[in-house]
Amino acid sequence: MQKDMNAVQDLVVGIDIGGQTTKCGVVDARGNVVTQTVIRSDTYTEPEPYIADVASALRKIIADAKAEGNIRGIGVGAPNGNYYTGQIENAVNLTWGGTKTIEFAKLLSAQMDGIPVSLTNDANAAAMGEMTYGAARGMKDFIMITLGTGVGSGIVIDGKIVYGHDGFAGELGHTCVVRNNGRQCNCGKTGCLETYCSATGVARTAREWLEMTDTPSLLRSLDKISSKDVYDAAKEGDELAKKIFDYTGTMLGWAFANFIEFSAPEAIVLFGGLARSKEFLREPIEKAMNANVLPLWKNKVKLVFSMLKESDAAILGASALAWEL
Amino acid sequence: MQKDMNAVQDLVVGIDIGGQTTKCGVVDARGNVVTQTVIRSDTYTEPEPYIADVASALRKIIADAKAEGNIRGIGVGAPNGNYYTGQIENAVNLTWGGTKTIEFAKLLSAQMDGIPVSLTNDANAAAMGEMTYGAARGMKDFIMITLGTGVGSGIVIDGKIVYGHDGFAGELGHTCVVRNNGRQCNCGKTGCLETYCSATGVARTAREWLEMTDTPSLLRSLDKISSKDVYDAAKEGDELAKKIFDYTGTMLGWAFANFIEFSAPEAIVLFGGLARSKEFLREPIEKAMNANVLPLWKNKVKLVFSMLKESDAAILGASALAWEL
Numbered sequence: 001m002q003k004d005m006n007a008v009q010d011l012v013v014g015i016d017i018g019g020q021t022t023k024c025g026v027v028d029a030r031g032n033v034v035t036q037t038v039i040r041s042d043t044y045t046e047p048e049p050y051i052a053d054v055a056s057a058l059r060k061i062i063a064d065a066k067a068e069g070n071i072r073g074i075g076v077g078a079p080n081g082n083y084y085t086g087q088i089e090n091a092v093n094l095t096w097g098g099t100k101t102i103e104f105a106k107l108l109s110a111q112m113d114g115i116p117v118s119l120t121n122d123a124n125a126a127a128m129g130e131m132t133y134g135a136a137r138g139m140k141d142f143i144m145i146t147l148g149t150g151v152g153s154g155i156v157i158d159g160k161i162v163y164g165h166d167g168f169a170g171e172l173g174h175t176c177v178v179r180n181n182g183r184q185c186n187c188g189k190t191g192c193l194e195t196y197c198s199a200t201g202v203a204r205t206a207r208e209w210l211e212m213t214d215t216p217s218l219l220r221s222l223d224k225i226s227s228k229d230v231y232d233a234a235k236e237g238d239e240l241a242k243k244i245f246d247y248t249g250t251m252l253g254w255a256f257a258n259f260i261e262f263s264a265p266e267a268i269v270l271f272g273g274l275a276r277s278k279e280f281l282r283e284p285i286e287k288a289m290n291a292n293v294l295p296l297w298k299n300k301v302k303l304v305f306s307m308l309k310e311s312d313a314a315i316l317g318a319s320a321l322a323w324e325l
Numbered sequence: 326m327q328k329d330m331n332a333v334q335d336l337v338v339g340i341d342i343g344g345q346t347t348k349c350g351v352v353d354a355r356g357n358v359v360t361q362t363v364i365r366s367d368t369y370t371e372p373e374p375y376i377a378d379v380a381s382a383l384r385k386i387i388a389d390a391k392a393e394g395n396i397r398g399i400g401v402g403a404p405n406g407n408y409y410t411g412q413i414e415n416a417v418n419l420t421w422g423g424t425k426t427i428e429f430a431k432l433l434s435a436q437m438d439g440i441p442v443s444l445t446n447d448a449n450a451a452a453m454g455e456m457t458y459g460a461a462r463g464m465k466d467f468i469m470i471t472l473g474t475g476v477g478s479g480i481v482i483d484g485k486i487v488y489g490h491d492g493f494a495g496e497l498g499h500t501c502v503v504r505n506n507g508r509q510c511n512c513g514k515t516g517c518l519e520t521y522c523s524a525t526g527v528a529r530t531a532r533e534w535l536e537m538t539d540t541p542s543l544l545r546s547l548d549k550i551s552s553k554d555v556y557d558a559a560k561e562g563d564e565l566a567k568k569i570f571d572y573t574g575t576m577l578g579w580a581f582a583n584f585i586e587f588s589a590p591e592a593i594v595l596f597g598g599l600a601r602s603k604e605f606l607r608e609p610i611e612k613a614m615n616a617n618v619l620p621l622w623k624n625k626v627k628l629v630f631s632m633l634k635e636s637d638a639a640i641l642g643a644s645a646l647a648w649e650l
Binding site: 080089090099140141155157158160162163164165166167168169170171172174175176178179187188189254257258259261262263264265266292294295296297300 | 405414415424465466480482483485487488489490491492493494495496497499500501503504512513514579582583584586587588589590591617619620621622625
């Protein structure tokens, strides 16, 4: 594929691996997504066939962009992706991940004729996208929180992503918000932020509250409840649905207060499917956050909702890694 | 005092401001504390007379070191000290601090014939001391926790102290460990880590438990209880005293687990008066910490107790700031 190794390679590939789908795009130096595609992530039980299918998808979008031989590198955002080693470890939210250690960067590069692959976790990639193209442009200290299937985080301090000693820093979705009798998390712990404040956490709250109370609600007519259903009900004025967002936002605010005491960010940036419910989340988050920080930070830390198109942002963020290769 | 402005200035001053005492030392380039002194911090209600007395103390130890005109700079570690502005703000644990904003660096420099003054919080200074001379030598990612009158913290990421957007990062003593009905903290919030796990928090636990239970204990014979008394009783085999350390260590372990999810440090370094009780604290801390981190960090993050002499470490850490001036 890399036909002319002496030519200037002025395109990169960004890949965003989510629990359900994988988004791939060819990106130019000005941050345009030239070609893109999506494949499923959740129909595999082993990493090898998944990686082979990702490689096929990449070959297709690279051909569509007439970019054979012109790809400088591939940047990947993946749950539990390790920037230092290129491995995915203990990714319990991926059907082909589990507790294994997967040499993802190495395996994908081998399938792509040796194009170098750089990898980080999906939230770090989103933070890079937000810093380069989005709501955090010009900020040197912020915390990116992704509210999707899980709760991810990318921490930027002094303009740089925090990777930590082992490359896995920024697992704020697994900080504890409920100490006693907290919800069971996929990670094995209980009371993790993501069991309450992810899209699945919101749906879980809805199911629990419908069962525990007699409160009338539009949600009672549904067979299966998603966080989108809770949002739609809240839009219709449903009191239970609005209370669910109050509860979710309050827990996020509690958690954010602790994060602020840690790194004193300029802003907390929210991203991901659930962040689209900002009309119901902003007020309870800000209330709980400001009630739980030291006086010096009260009403001073910005709460920002991403304005980037979600698919683009994830691809762009991941692709930013590849420019460094 | 600065007699010969052209001479090479090869000494610095380090000042550690604590709630009760202020330690000052003249330090050479090899990290030897050449001369030092201690004055009280808790007999003042206004900053100006305190700063005047600090300046007098400095003039004396500089004269003792025959170092007039030879001081390159003064580094200060102080509760709520802001590296960016040189101010001390909202230092509720200082009798002369309160909710005021004190231009500490500027005022002290004016009293010292213009010698430049650099300031950070006491825990950041301790972290610099530990990184330069102590248990964290060679580490690029660690969290320093100081267990004194309060609980302070200095966070080092990629070899640098984290100051955050406003200079106040690292207030981990004010992260919430008890959400409901937590103890009232001096900062105005409830449930802060330092209300349970500082020296005063340990004494408070002792008083509460003595009142709430009938458990026999050596501590019952004392009028006033300090954390040192609890330590002495535990050494004598007192069951209640040992349980107090179990409780304190468990809370610290809970909190440390959350900190690890944030920055993935190589180690957590404990320092300060209460850290001397390591024989009773290590086990409960490690147990709670490892039970509450993601599997990937289980039994991997070191828990290190500082071995530096406390007075030296604080002075050395603060003095390290001055070399950068």
